[in-house]
Amino acid sequence: MGPVVAALRRRPRLKVRVAVTGQHRELLDHTLAALGLVPDIDLDLMRAGEPHRRMLGAMLDSVAALLEAERPARLVVQGDTSSAWAGAMAANLCGVPLAHVEAGLRSGDLAAPRPEEGWRRAVTAVADCHFAPTATAAAALAAENVPLHAIHVTGNSGIDSLLGMAAQVAAIPSLGAAVAPFAASAGPRRIVTVTVHRREKDPAAMARVALALSTLARRDDVAVALLAHPAPRTRALARLLARERRVTVLPPLDYPAMVRLLRMSRLLLTDSGGLQEEAPALDLPVLVLRDTTERPEGVAAGCARLVGTDPGRIVAAAERLLDDPAAHAAMARARNPYGDGAAGERIAAIVARLHAGAAHA
Known part of the structure; x- marks a missing residue:
């Protein structure tokens, strides 16, 4: 999500707030620091040994409370994590339009991977804007009767981050x-x-x-x-x-x-x-x-x-x-089908266009 946030913040008409639930805290803080991304809101919901069902309830409740307090014009979630699911369900409860980054990925088997395949399908059901990383993912959404005008093939913003970091690692021997x-x-x-x-x-x-x-x-x-x-x-x-x-x-x-x-x-x-x-x-x-x-x-x-x-x-x-x-x-040497490093900019441009359209509606 880092490249998306950076691209959105380059648009002065948009006020961007970043929230994290604290899921996978061991990995999250390192990744945020490496990307230079400081969350505006850290819900800090993860507790060692807490049952997954209780964690999900806390996520849904906390994100819904956040959306009710902030009343954003749109919520953007990424991927197939519990956090993405909780954000999507909270947005639906609060009537906040939802965009899904990394939309349309399907294994065709709810048990593999579980629960991620279920999370993905649930997020699709309540989103009104779907950023598919590939044409295959877009086709999967269309097959589920997602309106074509709501599907955008953008590439994966994770590739943006990767290519940028790979260049830094190559240039700075002490990095990593x-x-x-x-x-x-x-x-x-x-x-x-x-x-x-x-x-x-x-x-x-x-x-x-x-x-x-x-x-x-x-x-x-x-x-x-x-x-x-x-x-x-x-x-x-x-x-x-x-x-x-x-x-x-x-x-x-x-x-x-x-x-x-x-x-x-x-x-x-x-x-x-x-x-x-x-x-x-x-x-x-x-x-x-x-x-x-x-x-x-x-x-x-x-x-x-x-x-x-x-x-x-x-x-x-x-x-x-x-x-x-x-x-x-x-x-x-096979062709990389997942992106060219410009997904974040494409996604931000579409979000800005949606925001401008809503402002003039």
């Missing part, structure tokens, strides 16, 4: 230096970066992923970096791999360090939606540790491949990319 010790220990070995945090990963699935990573880590030419995440599933995977000498569990990284790690990597294994978009922008092949994805564009373009959690399938796909330079180059 938290990964330097790992890079030094990896030496000439090729880095395979791994992130796993989805709720639908049951213990059996995590054991299968662990077996695949153990197999890859035994190669003399590979260093595996497993990114820690607040999700319990990531901690479980780290425990399964605790004895693997060539698997390094890295603490949660700030945004510059994460971008630097991706730039150093030879291959990414992930179940993250956002990383499926970001890695192709860095010419990094992606193996998706899921059976379905709401981001099929990368698979169609050839820069991502679905491998699920079967160990044999994961290892075979990874070793092909590690051992066959032509196969790696084909994925690395």
Whole structure:
């Protein structure tokens, strides 16, 4: 959302206020700082160990109270998080027009990912302006009878942030230096970066992923970096791999360090939606540790491949990319379908136009 906020604030006729719920506090503060984004309102709703259902109730109540107090002309939410859902439902309750950034992503399966697929569909139902990152996402919205005039293909603003940060990391060696010790220990070995945090990963699935990573880590030419995440599933995977000498569990990284790690990597294994978009922008092949994805564009373009959690399938796909330079180059050079770095400006221009139209209505 950072590029959208920046582009909106360049329009003096718009008064922009940024609110955060505090979801994923461990990651949020680092990311905001890296983007130079200071929230105007921090609801600070997250409490360690609090049941998800209670957190959702607190979010909905707090965001609704905020909207009643502020009475904004429009609320803009991004993505498929609990915060986006709470914002959308609160806007609907309060009669505030809603715009959804990253609209139209669909896996077609409410259980994968859960609850994100449900959140996305619910937000679509109450939004009146939908910023789809791709033509495929726009088509999904149209298939759900969203009016065509309300759908705008903009690219993904996350790519705007990524390209800007990648340029900074390339120019400033000290930026993202938290990964330097790992890079030094990896030496000439090729880095395979791994992130796993989805709720639908049951213990059996995590054991299968662990077996695949153990197999890859035994190669003399590979260093595996497993990114820690607040999700319990990531901690479980780290425990399964605790004895693997060539698997390094890295603490949660700030945004510059994460971008630097991706730039150093030879291959990414992930179940993250956002990383499926970001890695192709860095010419990094992606193996998706899921059976379905709401981001099929990368698979169609050839820069991502679905491998699920079967160990044999994961290892075979990874070793092909590690051992066959032509196969790696084909994925690395595939067209990035997710954006060109100008999504924030496109979104801001449309929001400003809607605001001007409402002011003259």
